[in-house]
Amino acid sequence: MKNFITCLPFFLVFGFTGAVSATSLQYDSVFNFGDSLSDTGNFLLSGALAFPVIGKLPYGETFFRHPTGRCSDGRLVIDFIAEAAGLPYLPPFLGLGKGQDFKHGVNFAVAGATALDSKFFYEHNIGQILWTNDSLSVQLDWFKKLKPSLCTTKQECDKYFNKSLFVVGEIGGNDYNYASFVGGSIKQLRASVPLVVQAIAGAATLLIEEGAVELLVPGNLPIGCSAVYLTLFQSPNKEDYDKHGCLKAYNAFSKYHNKQLKGALEILRLKYPHARIIYADYYAAAKRINHSPNRYGFYNGVLTACCGGGGPYNFNNSARCGHIGSKACENPSTYANWDGIHLTEAAYKIIAKGLIYGPFSRPPLRKFPL
Template sequence: MASSPISVTFAGFLVILVLRSSCLYANGCYTSIISFGDSLADTGNLKHLASDYNLALPFFLPPYGQNFFNQSTGRCSNGRLIIDFLAESLGLPLVPPFLQDNGSDNKEAFKQGVNYAVAGATALDPRGIVDPLANTSLGVQLAWFKQSLPSICGNYSNCRDFIGRSLILVGEIGGNDYNYPLLEGKPIEGIESFVPLVIDTILSAINDLIEMGAKTLVVPGNFPIGCLTSYLATCGSENDEYDPETGCLIRLNRFAEYHNKLLQTTLNQVQDLHPNVNIIYADYYNAVMPIFRFPYKFGFTNGALNACCGGEGRYNYNSTAACGEASTTVCDEPDTYVNWDGIHLTEAAYRIISKNLFSTPQFNLLCYTSTSGVGLSVSM
């Protein structure tokens, strides 16, 4: 299957950017993490939002979180996410959700990180695309950020300093703009028209953050969605072409590559306009593809495509029986699975993706303080 690896020159350029960004501050490190995105980064916002509606969605319940200190925190996995491994490696606390009880203690905690990502969020404001509960699009998340700044950092000058010292994650976002229509069975040719709109929306948010004082932004691309269990079970057919090496749907992975290529091109253009800002593309696609190609090499002895927690359909996925419901089952050894619930990955998979993304020894010496074995790089 064709992939879109970053060239050696561009990868080296990204490492230089990261090294330069880590030298911006006296301690050689970031003082906080600010995050926007969807379920790949949500550390509990949708759970707090759902409580306002008295809803207990399945992924707020066990077995979600069974490896996260045995807590269902609202993370869409059995344990930690990429953002958690990143925070641990930076020596920062795990990034709290913005929508948690906003007491004075939380405002103090937000000075070391705050997460505005919401599971189910889209990049675009709803245009026939419906969030599970409400509009929590990237624009809404950015508005929350702007509104909350005075309570976190005070005046204009302090807030510019706070933003400038923060590592800002813009995404992953945009995947749900495609997920909702694709999983409804809409043709991929029509959905391709969304991609430039999604990229423009991400670009607009990046420009806003730069105007507010952002100095280092990490912008992840999309995963190879043709390898996700939900797509394989829902969108695959006898007429589809599958990658013989991985078993993934080729047409859906090509779609993800199209999004990622356009995103990278746009980020390069923004970088040229802002040479004093570090804009880093995080290559989620190529960080996870080795796992799908060689799952056994990484300890995934139950393969890469079957869901650990599911409803016993194709690939152990059933769209009418979500993980966490009474009718579903969960595997005994989640660490031997890549896919957790058919839509999200296991903590074990996210740990390896993080190592693939964040593994440059030079950056580890400059910035990373933990002994988790995860350093920062931005490509494979």
């Protein structure tokens, strides 16, 4: 499994046609932390892996027409959130240049990043498969390093961050993925959930202490519906699958993580009543469209990857998207899954719309009055 994946984590969702309004959200800046679901270039810039496939086509082909370091064919949820606030796309922290204007926000997410520090994985003898050591705590350190360039006095910072959105995740999926891919059981994964949730809640706490007043914290998507899990953990027993073809046990695990995360956020709301801590229900968004893929334009289904090297779900670890033997579909907008691991731009768009217009952000994101 050492050479398993370029970008993690990944989950199955679905796409949607139609633009996201450029005047929907009321934020002057957005700061994002996470992994490959929202990385806009940090992994590529970090040099953690030589010649990663996300650095070449077909990655980026749909919207940008060239690879950008995003693990998709086009834009991500964080890109649509920026558009909805009328802001430029968030520059990756590792790509910031001297004199560059980053007052409208910065992206600290790194593909392959974990909620727990890399030390945890080395102590459990799985550190060798990590794709990056830039965990959530490292990303938070980057933010603290950048903060003096954003504001100096407490009064200035309070005014600035009052109009900022902090997106904390999705993060934590890789903590489970790395363990799963080296043979970890669901029972072992469940045992690590409190640690992962504590790390996410700790990150939110630190950001609030640094001045954040509005935070969006996404939960896990149904990993039992993702092509890579369906390929690696396929079962001969029909009862292991739900009626939509997803692995029941892994989806139940996602729901368990989400329940624990929501509980932790409730505690934070009591501790910091002045802050708006928003839970993004990715799981509910995914399952709703998974039930009726054609309704949302996914005529090629939601379990099969657009770009891959064959197999029942078009995911082949020996011919992953971008590698020799793989091929991209002609119309990614008819697929929810891009490379067996990550989503298409169409899928990210529907998730973004669900967050911006509801009902998957609780409480709702801050909007302009209609």
